[in-house]
Amino acid sequence: MQSQDVAPRPAPGSSADRTVHVEQAEAALVEHYPRLVRLAYLVLPAGPGRGRRVLTAHALVQRALPRGRASTPVIPAQHGGSSARGRRAGAGDGPGGDAGYAYVRLQVVRAALEAGLPLRSRARRGLLPPPLPQVWGLRLSPRPGGADELALEQRLAALSGPGRAACVLRGLEQLSDADVREVLTGSGVKGAGVTAALREAAGVSAAQYALLDSPEFDACSLQARPTDxxxxxxxxxxxxxxxxxxxxxxxxxxxxxxxxxxxxxxxxxxxxxxxxxxxxxxxxxxxxxxxxxxxxxxxxxxxxxxxxxxxxxxxxxxxxxxxxxxxxxxxxxxxxxxxxxxxxxxxxxxxxxxxxxxxxxxxxxxxxxxxxxxxxxxxxxxxxxxxxxVDGATGAEAGALVLGRADGNVRYLTAPWVTKAGERDLSKPGAGSMDLTLTDGITSPLASPATQTGTCTTWNVLQLTDALGTHLLSDLGELVPARLTEGRPAAPREASGAQALRTWAPFACSLADARAQGVRTVNAWGYTRQPLPDGSGTAAWACTRADTWSGDGSRVLAQFHTPGGLFGTAVAKAGDVPACGPRDPHVLAGVLWKSKGGAWYLLAAGDRATTSVRAKGGVTGSGQGNLLALPTRQGRQAELEGRLRDGRTITGLR
Known part of the structure; x- marks a missing residue:
């Protein structure tokens, strides 16, 4: 994470009657620039896209200095409000009690809220118009996070502008509700709007507040890609x-x-x-x-x-x-x-x-x-x-397109050769499928997992039948649903068979990690099973690989499922690697596991072509075959290395 500065507790004293010189504000902006850009990025609406939000956030922060060299009040005088002595300290102070930071933060919040309004409704005509600023030849965006960050992004997008600001001031700036109310009021939000914003922010959990410091929302640590x-x-x-x-x-x-x-x-x-x-x-x-x-x-x-x-x-x-x-x-x-x-x-x-x-x-x-x-x-x-x-799409990959989404449901247009459509919960292999009506190739609505937030308990997929068989497709938030397959990477099968459904069931919710990534197919491969050291049963190891339409950006997850558990756990992930794919159909992964008796073990497993596994680092040991179980202590870290039948060495996914 690029930005590590956290706003310390404000210094005591009144903030309303302080003044800020442009030099003081400039020093605060330079010192806390990554933090202010993150704040602006989170408050801006998500509609224009991540690249536009990044550039706009930087522009707003850089325009937050006072226009002249004269002193400027930290928080503008509020007509009809309480006296200076009646204000609580905090809203006007920033890191280290710095009033300069508080002034710049207030300007950033105000500008970000105004940027979310229609252009004709903005009070300050000096704000940049929607198409600006531009970076010619590059598309800049923060690094993608996981399913939790995506859920928070969608949660923030559903809030109003003041609601997002209240949420960010609470979670990122650690301000009390009274201080948040003062900053929102100083940013031009009316009294009823402030109360509504605080009520919206109260719906965001403490766990999600902690994610505001995630690299996903760091608009200063960017990945660059060429434009078209x-x-x-x-x-x-x-x-x-x-x-x-x-x-x-x-x-x-x-x-x-x-x-x-x-x-x-x-x-x-x-x-x-x-x-x-x-x-x-x-x-x-x-x-x-x-x-x-x-x-x-x-x-x-x-x-x-x-x-x-x-x-x-x-x-x-x-x-x-x-x-x-x-x-x-x-x-x-x-x-x-x-x-x-x-x-x-x-x-x-x-x-x-x-x-x-x-x-x-x-x-x-x-x-x-x-x-x-x-x-x-x-x-x-x-x-x-x-x-x-969709270049190269054929058969099941060209079986359906998203027509529309509404109220958590999705409606598809199916290929003309599709004879039957159904809805199936991938996490419940024995539950069967529910038929969907087809009218001129259009399905009746079915529940979509693409926008679900919170704890995943179900994952509904589209089941299509044609002359060649039955196929499963999953909505991952894009126009073309991803095709689901199962089996060895060199020869995957459709995921609609009984054995394939049992393989997929514990790992259905891991599809959330592949949302909005341009995924073409996702294959689940149950590559081995491992007896647990305490004799409590046999655990299953699986590898899921999501390949994209563009050919790069693949995502590989190694997952571990213990007997009696409803869902598996992702223990390792990697991007843009050939492992678990047709070019390199091998995988090795490990996990720290706690037995029912309280003992900790390092468990590791490779596919059946693995002849030996060795651990080094915080845990050392080796064993013949594709399985390894070593006693250890909680928190220990180890590096894994395996040898294949052909003599080649592979390393564990991390």
Whole structure:
């Protein structure tokens, strides 16, 4: 974690009548910059995306200094409020009783709250507009955390702006409710709004407060990825062509163009491009015949027919294509990792157009990606555009797409070759499946685990049946559900069989670790079983591997399940490693285990190709075969090393 400074207890004294010089505020900002940026990042709304929040958080903190060199009150005078002597110390003080820190913190909270308001409602016109700031050529975001951090992120996103601020001031700044109330009031939140914010913050648990210091929310420790390189190259060429057009016939560029109706939430057109205009013509959309899949050798999205009652709504299709090509500033755009978000190179294929719950939805396919456009039934404000990568998808991987989510449920559009759909609880292998109705390929709603928070007790998946068998797909919060398989990495099987369901059951909730990662498939491999040293039964070892559509960012979990337990425990994880995969179908992991009698052991297990296991470090010992059990003490750490039949050495997952 980059930022380690924790706000000490404030110095006693009144804060309302103190003044802060710009030098004092600047010193506090520089000293506590990572902390202030984390605070701004957590208070900002999640809608614009993590990269936009990172840049906006840095911008707000850097603009928090007083504008002049004159002294500035720590907290603005409150009309009708209590006297200076009546204020509690704390809200106006920061680390070490530093009033400069308190002033800067107040400005950051105020600016972050105003940044969440519509532009026309912001009191300070000096705030940056939504598209700014920008980092050209790079996409910056904090490092991803685990399921607990994701749950907290979703919990904060559900709160109002003042509610998030109250939660962060409580958990990160360790302020009392009275101090939080004073900071919120000084940030412009009205009395009733402050009370409501405190009530919202009270719904966040103490355990979640502790996660506010997680690296997931450190907006100063970032990972950088390139933006869409192809789109940038296209934009560069388009910019040069536009400059030439402006120089030759500037007057003509400003003329309003014809078309097929208004573009809704799309950005304005600044240059005409014949190829791009062809891709935006709803009359050129590819519409596959409903019977094409029956005679085709392909089982992918290219043979899906166009379905839905609005496939003939030219105005809706025009808006969807225009927003895809140039989304406006108020359009919520999301893309799975590794998915380019540029416009289509040519007329895409129409998969669906219709009304889903309270929205009009259009699904499009350009051979590489699925694009989902959604707008409210009563207008285009609040339109959303989502992308998912699907190159190479076939069979079960092209079996379903998410049409919409509402009230914790998800509704799918299934492939035309799907004959039956059902809902199954992956954690209860003997419970059977519940049939779902299929209407023109659309399922009835089923409970989605993608947004569940708190303790995981169930994990519902989609079960599809076609001519080739039965397949399980899991909603991981993206357009394309992940395919679930079971067995040895070199030859995985569908996870719908009885043995596969028993293998998956203890580890179903571990799928939460793969949410929003662009996951294509998840395989569970029960690689060995181990008798427990106290004679209480046999534990199961499993390895789950999530592979992505982009080919990188794989996630491997080694999991341990003791007899009598409902769910397994993840004891080791790794990213971007070949272990437990088709290229390297081997795994070794260990865990500190406490017996019923109170004795501690180091248990380690490799797959059946492992001929010996050795531990070194805090616990030492070795054994023949793929299993190892050594007595130890609580808290000891060890490094594991195994040898395979072919003589190769492998190390334990950490």
């Amino acid at each position: 390189l192809m789109r940038r190259r296209q934009h560069t060429r388009a910019a040069l062509a536009a400059a030439a057009a402006l120089a030759v016939c500037g007057a003509l560029v400003a003329l309003p163009g014809g078309g097929w109706g208004p573009d809704g939430a799309a950005a304005p057109v600044y240059a005409q491009n014949p190829a791009a205009e062809a891709a935006l013509d709803p009359g050129r959309l590819v519409k596959i015949s409903p019977a094409a899949w029956k005679t085709s050798a392909r089982t992918d999205f290219s043979v899906w027919p166009a379905r839905g009652p609005l496939t003939g709504d030219t105005a809706l299709l025009r808006r969807a294509l225009a927003v895809w090509a140039r989304p406006g500033g108020n359009v919520r755009v999301s893309a799975t990792p590794g998915t380019p978000s540029g416009g289509p190179a040519g007329p895409p294929q129409l998969l669906y157009a219709g009304e889903v719950d309270n929205a009009r939805v259009v699904l499009l396919h350009d051979g590489l990606r699925i694009a989902r456009y959604a707008e409210p039934k009563d207008g285009t404000a609040g339109a959303a555009l989502d992308f998912a990568r």
